[in-house]
Amino acid sequence: MDVLRKERGDAGQATVELAVVLPVAIVLAVIAVNALSFFEACAAFDQLARQAICAYAPSPDAGQGPAEVAALVDEFVTADLYEQGAANMFEGDAAWQALGAEPSDTFAWDDDSTYVRRPPYFDGMTREVSGQDAIEGARVLGNFGDFITTDHISPAGAIAPDMPAAEYLEAHGVAPADFNTYGSRRGNHEVMMRGTFANVKLQNKLADGRKGGWTRDFTTGEITPLYYAAENYAASDTPAAVLAGKMYGSGSSRDWAAKGPMLLGVRVAIAESFERIHRSNLIGMGILPLQFIEGQNAETLGLDGSETITVAPIDFSAGLPSPAVVKVTVEKPDGSAVTFDATVRIDTPTEGRYYENGGILQYVLRDLIEG
Numbered sequence: 001m002d003v004l005r006k007e008r009g010d011a012g013q014a015t016v017e018l019a020v021v022l023p024v025a026i027v028l029a030v031i032a033v034n035a036l037s038f039f040e041a042c043a044a045f046d047q048l049a050r051q052a053i054c055a056y057a058p059s060p061d062a063g064q065g066p067a068e069v070a071a072l073v074d075e076f077v078t079a080d081l082y083e084q085g086a087a088n089m090f091e092g093d094a095a096w097q098a099l100g101a102e103p104s105d106t107f108a109w110d111d112d113s114t115y116v117r118r119p120p121y122f123d124g125m126t127r128e129v130s131g132q133d134a135i136e137g138a139r140v141l142g143n144f145g146d147f148i149t150t151d152h153i154s155p156a157g158a159i160a161p162d163m164p165a166a167e168y169l170e171a172h173g174v175a176p177a178d179f180n181t182y183g184s185r186r187g188n189h190e191v192m193m194r195g196t197f198a199n200v201k202l203q204n205k206l207a208d209g210r211k212g213g214w215t216r217d218f219t220t221g222e223i224t225p226l227y228y229a230a231e232n233y234a235a236s237d238t239p240a241a242v243l244a245g246k247m248y249g250s251g252s253s254r255d256w257a258a259k260g261p262m263l264l265g266v267r268v269a270i271a272e273s274f275e276r277i278h279r280s281n282l283i284g285m286g287i288l289p290l291q292f293i294e295g296q297n298a299e300t301l302g303l304d305g306s307e308t309i310t311v312a313p314i315d316f317s318a319g320l321p322s323p324a325v326v327k328v329t330v331e332k333p334d335g336s337a338v339t340f341d342a343t344v345r346i347d348t349p350t351e352g353r354y355y356e357n358g359g360i361l362q363y364v365l366r367d368l369i370e371g
Contacts (some may be wrong), residue, residue: 114172116187120263121361127369129357135267135288135311137331138241139218139233141226142197143205143298143305148244149251150278152202155182155195155260163213164227165194186256189263194227196260206305218306230264240264241309243298244271249278258285262359268311270328272297274345283351286359288314290328290342301340307332316356319349 091097102108109118144152159165159179168190169179185191197204198213207214208223216222217229219236233240242248242261248271249257258281261269268288279289288311298304307330315322321344329339346352357363 112172114169114174114188114191115185117190119189121359122365125358125362125365127366129366131316131356132267132286132288132358133239134313135239135241135309138239138267138309138311139229140206140243140305140307140309141215141230141233141240141264141266142242142244143303144242144244144248145203145205146245146272147247147250148202150249150254150257150275151251152199153197153249153257153260154254155186155192155198155256157181159185159191159195160198163194163198164225165191165198168194189259192256193260193263196256196264197226216305227264234265238265239267242266242269242271243303243305244269245297246272248272248274249282250275253277253281255281258282258287261285262287268309270298270309270342279345280351283346283355284360286355286362288355289345290326291345293325293341293343296340301330301338303330303338307338314344316346316352319352321346321352 107118110116155165158181159169161176161179165182166176166179170176182192182195195213197215200212202213203211204215204226206216208216210223213226214223215226215229217224217232219229219232230240240261248269257278261282262285266287268290269282270290270292272292274282274289274291282289290311292298292301310329310331312327312329314326323344325341325343327339328342329337331337346355354360354363357366
């Protein structure tokens, strides 16, 4: 069993690393393919141009034959001719040059952009690893059933006019006709976090039967868009949590299914089981995955999401979590408490280091700084 668990953990670790490296690899591959295609096209054009000239340029009336034309082509149609023509190709036209760009070692973020904004992933990060803050008194943002997919979690599709993302865009001068889709604005975390858990088919047990991105805000007692509840919890430094059933995060690997919850303040996800890749991605964004002991779930423990959740301290100094099975205490509105065991689903030392650093991004940056 230990071997199987290690192999499964190694696979999850590899998936997280692949998720970081893959976008860069894809960009480099696209550049390489485009460059090869360009040079191939140039070579093909060069050959075709020579053949065309030799075929159609001879003029018998002027006493020219194919051999004479071929000699002229060899003399004047040279590589220098094409290099001169392409010399300024990457400088762009006047409109492109008018966009302007100041030389800089860092990206010049445009505060007025509603498409690309600087994300807060490194805000408050210190050079030294300080470990994760304790998870105490966390409020449940979502109490979900079985087979919640990454499509349920991730922002996708058109931006609905009555949701927080629309309000944000309108406040920044964007007309409803120009809202576009979440996919088109995935470079703006403010839009994407407002669309997390907003799938129209998502059923949150805290929303009194209302489907979509709704929950109960326990600071007001009202049913409200989930983002607004998360915003209120963050304002009082209250961590957020998610309860779920079997195979939480199943489906395709979507980065925003982990990034969105993290930005909403989710610190812990407690489920009956996790989809392998999503579990790794949660760790990569600094979210603690806890798994109910077999035979237990939120329902059998009498949890409905109205409770506050506190997780006992976990030591990651050796990489793997200690203890591997942690005590979780939930306090109900009437003041009574329930304590249960949960398995810490951080399965490898590398995953432990990711989590202790606050996520894979912080881990990689600190590693680069250390050289």
